[in-house]
Amino acid sequence: xxxxxxxxxxxxxxxxxxxxxxxxxxxxxxxxxxxxxxxxxxxxxxxxxxxxxxxxxxxxxxxxxxxxxxxxxxxxxxxxxxxxxxxxxxxxxxxxxxxxxxxxxxxxxxxxxxxxxxxxxxxxxxxxxxxxxxxxxxxxxxxxxxxxxxxxxxxxxxxxxxxxxxxxxxxxxxxxxxxxxxxxxxxxxxxxxxxxxxxxxxxxxxxxxxxxxxxxxxxxxxxxxxxxxxxxxxxxxxxxxxxxxxxxxxxxxxxxxxxxxxxxxxxxxxxxxxxxxxxxxxxxxxxxxxxxxxxxxxxxxxxxxxxxxxxxxxxxxxxxxxxxxxxxxxxxxxxxxxxxxxxxxxxxxxxxxxxxxxxxxxxxxxxxxxxxxxxxxxxxxxxxxxxxxxxxxxxxxxxxxxxxxxxxxxxxxxxxxxxxxxxxxxxxxxxxxxxxxxxxxxxxxxxxxxxxxxxxxxxxxxxxxxxxxxxxxxxxxxxxxxxxxxxxxxxxxxxxxxxxxxxxxxx
Numbered sequence: 001x002x003x004x005x006x007x008x009x010x011x012x013x014x015x016x017x018x019x020x021x022x023x024x025x026x027x028x029x030x031x032x033x034x035x036x037x038x039x040x041x042x043x044x045x046x047x048x049x050x051x052x053x054x055x056x057x058x059x060x061x062x063x064x065x066x067x068x069x070x071x072x073x074x075x076x077x078x079x080x081x082x083x084x085x086x087x088x089x090x091x092x093x094x095x096x097x098x099x100x101x102x103x104x105x106x107x108x109x110x111x112x113x114x115x116x117x118x119x120x121x122x123x124x125x126x127x128x129x130x131x132x133x134x135x136x137x138x139x140x141x142x143x144x145x146x147x148x149x150x151x152x153x154x155x156x157x158x159x160x161x162x163x164x165x166x167x168x169x170x171x172x173x174x175x176x177x178x179x180x181x182x183x184x185x186x187x188x189x190x191x192x193x194x195x196x197x198x199x200x201x202x203x204x205x206x207x208x209x210x211x212x213x214x215x216x217x218x219x220x221x222x223x224x225x226x227x228x229x230x231x232x233x234x235x236x237x238x239x240x241x242x243x244x245x246x247x248x249x250x251x252x253x254x255x256x257x258x259x260x261x262x263x264x265x266x267x268x269x270x271x272x273x274x275x276x277x278x279x280x281x282x283x284x285x286x287x288x289x290x291x292x293x294x295x296x297x298x299x300x301x302x303x304x305x306x307x308x309x310x311x312x313x314x315x316x317x318x319x320x321x322x323x324x325x326x327x328x329x330x331x332x333x334x335x336x337x338x339x340x341x342x343x344x345x346x347x348x349x350x351x352x353x354x355x356x357x358x359x360x361x362x363x364x365x366x367x368x369x370x371x372x373x374x375x376x377x378x379x380x381x382x383x384x385x386x387x388x389x390x391x392x393x394x395x396x397x398x399x400x401x402x403x404x405x406x407x408x409x410x411x412x413x414x415x416x417x418x419x420x421x422x423x424x425x426x427x428x429x430x431x432x433x434x435x436x437x438x439x440x441x442x443x444x445x446x447x448x449x450x451x452x453x454x455x456x457x458x459x460x461x462x463x464x465x466x467x468x469x470x471x472x473x474x475x476x477x478x479x480x481x482x483x484x485x486x487x488x489x490x491x492x493x494x495x496x497x498x499x500x501x502x503x504x505x506x507x
Contacts, residue, residue: 001035001042001099007092008194012043031186031217036102036336037326039373045189047218053225056214060152060179061231063211068149068177075175076126078212081202082171083119086112093163093194095328100188101162102336102375103290104327115167115195117459118475122171125480129176140494147484149177150257154226156237156247159338160293160396162188163195165261168459168474169236169483174212176483181214181232183223187338192217223247230254234483237261238295241394241420241468248470259482260470261463263394264422266445266454267300267415269437271408271428272307275451276314279427282453283400284318288334288379289455292398293342295469296423296447296455300391302411305404312360312402315381319361322379325370336375337397346377346397349390353399357384360402386414394420408433416444422465423447423454446473 005012029047034040048056067075086093090112098108134143153173157166162184170180184192196215203212216222220243227235227250236259237247244262251258268286270279286298303311327335337343343365350363363380370376379398384391391401405411415424424445426437434450436442446465447457457463462477464470473479499505 001096004092004095004099005043005190008089008096009197010043010190010194031189033100033187033189034339034373035099036338036373036375037099037328039375042100042190045193045217047186048216048222050225053216053222056181056211056216057152057229057231059209059211060181060214061211063209064149064151064179066209067174067179067212070177072126072129072175072177075177076123078202078206078208079119079126079171079174080123081206082199083116083123085198085202086116086119089194089198090116093191096194097162097188097191098327098335100191101159102327102338103160103293104332104335105330107290108327111161111164114164114459115171118164118167118171121459121476122175125172126175129480129484131486136490138492138498138500140492141498142491142493143488145486145488147176147481147486150233150483150485151178152232153178153180153483154229154232154235155180155182156223156226156235156239157182157184157192158238159185159187160290160295161238162191165238165474166192166195168463169259170213172475172480173483176480178234178483179212179214181216181226183216183218183226186217186219189217224250227251228254230256233257234259236472236474241470244468244470257482259464259472259474261295261465261472261474262470263420263468264295264297264454264465265299265392265394265418265420266296266423267302267418267425268298268454269405269408269411269415269426269428270301270303270307270311271426271430271433272304273430273433274307274427275429276307276311278451279311280314280318282425282427283315284322286453286455287400288322288398291334291337291377292379293338293396294455296457297398298400298425298454299394300386300401300403300415300418302386302403302405302414304411305406308402308404315400315402316361319379319381324366324376324378334379334398336371336373337377338375340374342396343375343377345395346399349395349397349399350380352390353380353382353384356388356390357382357401363399386417392418408436412437412442419468420465421445421467422469423449423457425449425452425454427451445469
């Protein structure tokens with residue numbers, strides 16, 4: 001891993017605050033980054049101080065005054081160069097993501113590819129930041145709408161996607177004319193510093209201000225500086241629903257804007273009309289991928305009563321074939337949970353399941369020479385009714401709940417009857433069933449899929465959910481509008497001043 005760190009320009013003692021390539025002394029306030037893969041200390045990162053935060057924000061505000069005047073296609077060119085640097089560093093950065101977070105190496109590479117993809121999307125977008133022209137009711141008047149950059153965008157990201165979600169936000173914000181301050185999870189700081197250094201090099205090579213891309217490191221107290229500061233008009237936050245309630249309320253209190261990507265409690269409905277081969281593959285990947293630590297992980301499986309036993313048996317057989325271990329070994333299907341706190345939550349959930357349900361595939365913490373970090377666990381399958389409290393709560397772990405349905409209407413009601421509303425799916429070859437699932441009377445989630453699982457969103461579509469998921473949208477489609485302010489303009493090119501609604505004002 002030391003070679004990977006060196007190839008990315010990282011040291012085991014890194015400062016946690018930067019607007020570029022100037023890194024301050026480590027000091028006393030350290031964040032220790034341990035790998036959940038083997039429990040080893042990757043290195044130390046300095047937690048940002050209040051004074052350093054002020055310096056970073058000042059640098060960002062100064063950079064914004066320059067960056068917003070750069071033509072959008074020119075800003076897109078800088079993002080293109082960032083994407084090219086990511087391509088050069090994909091293998092190393094993907095391995096760092098896998099080692100520091102614990103997801104499989106293939107998923108680590110996939111996450112970096114998401115960054116590259118959103119850069120490509122943003123480059124094209126930089127020539128399409130279009131408004132609309134409107135017809136005025138007044139003669140010789142023209143109305144139109146245009147979009148302007150907001151200013152400094154604060155980004156708070158979670159450990160489970162330590163680099164991709166930041167890129168979703170920053171690439172779009174940059175082409176829109178905004179500058180960014182990133183507060184990554186304190187559990188994955190080296191991934192963030194690696195990205196910061198890559199972008200800082202691009203800015204330096206183009207003689208651009210360092211404050212376009214800023215980084216701060218620390219715990220929730222550092223994140224509060226972003227959410228409370230009126231100089232930051234938009235805060236995009238990814239994390240738990242509990243965190244989102246705090247961020248959303250704090251930002252709204254000062255009339256700021258927020259993009260919230262919060263919890264998920266995602267279900268797959270398996271119809272009698274389903275191709276079960278597709279169903280089993282999609283469900284197993286959705287349930288155990290990233291060790292169940294995706295906001296889009298499959299947590300509930302709603303199966304028609306006529307095929308319930310068959311699906312359950314196929315899942316049991318599939319789970320017996322899963323290999324849990326070092327995520328850098330591509331033979332393994334699942335790596336560790338992020339830390340021992342996550343393990344405790346996983347064990348607590350199993351205790352609750354035993355009080356109200358039936359364990360189908362038992363869990364537990366794995367021990368032995370290959371599991372020295374203490375963060376490796378067994379994926380669990382349990383039969384629990386949808387209304388039970390443990391099912392209604394998102395547990396960030398590889399736990400899958402099985403339940404039966406008799407009619408499609410009942411299945412959709414079960415799917416919707418949780419507080420969260422991120423991702424959903426139905427596996428069916430029936431056009432009628434799929435269309436009903438996607439209709440107004442169907443899934444209430446921000447993402448609804450047919451014949452694919454709940455995980456694996458592409459960057460071309462807007463990503464986000466409803467209800468306690470927060471309602472935010474990131475990545476593709478028209479999500480860029482959240483990073484800009486809309487302005488309506490009216491131009492009078494006549495020699496008179498007619499008033500709207502035919503009002504007369506003569507004197």
